[in-house]
Amino acid sequence: MGSLPLDAPILPLDPESFADDSRAVVDFLAEYYRDVDKYPVRAADLEPGRLRKLLPDTAPELGEPLEHVLEDVRRDILPGLTHWQSPSFFAYFPMNASAAGFAGEMLSVGLNVVPFLWAASPAAAELETVVVDWMGNLLGLPRRLLFSGGGGGVLQGSTCEAVVCTLAAARDRALAKLGGHEAIMKLVVYASDQTHATFQKGARLVGIPPDNFRVIPTSAASGYGLTADAVRAVVDRDVASGLVPLYLCATVGTTGLGAVDPVRELGEVARRHGMWLHVDAAYAGSAAICPEFQGYLDGVELADSVSMNPHKWFLTNMDCCCLWVASPRHLTSALSTNPEYLKNVGTNGTGNKPAAAAIDYKDWQISLSRRFRAIKLWVVLRRYGAVGLRGHIRRHVTAAKWFERAVAADERFEVVVPRRFSLVCFRLQPRWSGDDAVDDVNRELLAAVNETGRAFMTHFVVDGKFVIRLAIGGAMTELRHVMDVWELLQGKAVEVLQATRYNKV
Known part of the structure; x- marks a missing residue:
């Protein structure tokens, strides 16, 4: 099929073209995965700007056949990729893909709904509440972190997003007790020298002064895990200086070494000082579906929030991060907005939620718009x-x-x-x-x-x-x-x- 005539209207969702194009892409990807081990895992001898030299300076005036596009992908794009799905990719942490994950992604992208409000796509919102409870039960999380026990969960795009959301919730909870936003200069965040740098970035984004982020050293003696004694010593000094401990991160499976922080011991320190305890299990959380690894989450009932990424090691294509919170109210009070243009979609015409159990996920995340991630994770679990x-x-x-x-x-x-x-x-x-x-x-x-x-x-x-x-x-x-x-x-x-x-x- 050649280019479209100049006066021909495009039919973006013509069912026949949709089916033909989708089959072509699936066949292309199937061929890619059959041969992925034949590519150099990481593109070698490439200089920055290579692709700009290969591609035209301007977008095409006329549409082109998909087979031409896919041929350009094969010739120009694939050689410049690092092949994350190669069986010989051992860098960073895994970023899983699977046939079920791809099928779920196709459903998510194909249906293309935007479940920011319950009323905007009720089944999408409700499926998310079901799936996060399924995942929480598989990991052995306590009921207080699940919808079935008064907590709840949401599917974020990444740990970075989950961190910013929980830091904002912890900040607002603390400031409400301290009497106003001016007290933000007193708030302190604690993490180890093995904690992912996204926590420092997140703290800056929610207004915590950089000097109020404590990076606590670890050592080989503790397996590079953060010890409660080390945290207590730093917290006690801050309290004596008139500062307010805000947020403590415990990591299960650090990025550099896979170290594990003692969740229970750190949770007890956090409780003593009224800190928000977040458990970051982005990579290793997937392993907790196996009973032999659930001991690493001992004490998680003391956490205010927990996150893990199914897109890392759980066969769920990018992007998908589970975040559970013990108090959804603290999260939504920090993140919610209620503009007039979102009040006209309720079933009773008033903008009120149709039922007490309805979840408006716009209030659980940074952005308003969101993807239908739940169906992807649901397909993986089902398959x-x-x-x-x-x-x-x-x-x-x-x-x-x-x-x-x-x-x-x-x-x-x-x-x-x-x-x-x-x-x-x-x-x-x-x-x-x-x-x-x-x-x-x-x-x-x-x-x-x-x-x-x-x-x-x-x-x-x-x-x-x-x-x-x-x-x-x-x-x-x-x-x-x-x-x-x-x-x-x-x-x-x-x-x-x-x-x-x-x-x-």
Whole structure:
């Protein structure tokens, strides 16, 4: 099919064209996933501005056939991508995709409803309340965080959004007690040196002075978890200075090392000082559907909010972040708006909610508009079930255990911190001394592996040491891919050591 005639009207939702185009895209993606392991995991030797040189300076005047567009994707776009769904992608944390996640995404995008008010799409809003309770029950969350127990949940786009929302709720709760907004200069937020940097960003966004964000050091002795004693010491100093403890983050599965903070102990400190306790389980929360990992959430009943990202390790395509709160009232009072133009959609013509149980999710998030994420997560849960999803998690944990044992058995390497979940942090440890020299060798090793295109990993720095991270969790990743990357690492270690004129052990 060629370009449309100049005077031909476009038919954006013609059912026949919709079906034809959708089939073409599905076939294109099926071919991509069949061959994804043939692409270099990370695009190599690309300079910034490459795509601008390949594409025209202006948008086309006339529409083009979809097959031409897809051919350009194949030729110009795919070579410049980092292939997050490659089975040899071990960087950052996994960003899962699945057939069920894609089907749910198609339903979400295809129906294209905007459930910001209950009345704007009642079934979409109600499905979300059902799905977040399903997820909470799978993770073993207490009833006080679920709709069934007086709390409730919402699907955000990311942890960053969830953090800003909970910080705003905590801020307003505290300011109401302190008598006014001018007291914001007294509010203090606490996190560890392993906590994700988004909490510092979120604190700035809600008006907390940067000097009132406390980054509390951790150590190897605690597995780089945040200790209650360390928090108490910092909080006591702040209170003695007339400051007001506001918000404490406990992380289950930190980004750098997979460390776990003791939720119960931190929760008790938070309760003692009236702080909001948030539990960030963005990555590792998915593992809590397995009974053997739910112990890491011990004490979560003390939390004011909990978040985890199904789009990381739960086979749910981007974007989807579950946020649960014990007091929806505190969240909605900080985030709600009620303009006149949203009052004319109620069933009784008054703008009042048709029932006490109706949820207006616009008041649970930053933006007004929102996607129908619930149907995507619902399809994933329906298609794979708890048993299938637990198997998905356990398969990657088993592979990580294998890799950890392999690293520990090779005297040239060391496991930097004991593995938790499916993240292994390690480094090459030659016999010579000097941290700078060892760091340089590990930088070279990581670069050498990534430059092959056969795998992609990222690093972290802890206690001044450069550490390589292997994060296992891709939907297509199997044990054989982990074995392959270990073989690649061993080979490149020999080359790096020889190139630096050091002998391998």
